[in-house]
Amino acid sequence: MIHIIVVLPKPEDARSIRNLLMKNGFRVSGVCTTAAQALSTMDDLGDGIVICSYRMQDMLYHELHACLPKGFEMLLLASPNILQECEGNDIMCLAMPFKVYDLINTLDMMSQAIERRRRRARQCPRERRPEEEALLGEAKELLMSRNHMSEEEAHRYLQKCSMDSGTNMVETAQMVLAMMRS
16 A cells, blocks of 8 residues: 655645545555654655645745655645746646546556556565675585585575475575574
């Protein structure tokens, strides 16, 4: 589920949009009147969408956009003449007054883009730290010397044990080293 934070200067407007979004199946993680409150709310979340107006009590939309954590996207709700000045940057815009289905369709599209980004990130193998690589190398060397395995066989053995035990390869290497050293 995508986290959505609504940042509007008038609390009643923010609550109205929150209620509208919740009726349409979105999870609203925060309703704020200032950009500082929104940034504080974002600290605990990995990614999501910020819905804001042109001007908040403490910042303009472009200042908030510059402070957004990685993984957050912005949907700017503003009049058409203000939207002209934000062309060319990576801010999604919706002209006021908007139709409910325009808001919902825009958020659906943004949510799908975030979900695709999450899937791609999960598919990329995580880089191991040098100390983790050293631990794996040490476990392989021990298996190669004691069990007369090739480097490839030792690697496959660690992979298979890792999959069988439901642990990652680094944890498996630690267990192999602990068992073979004792």
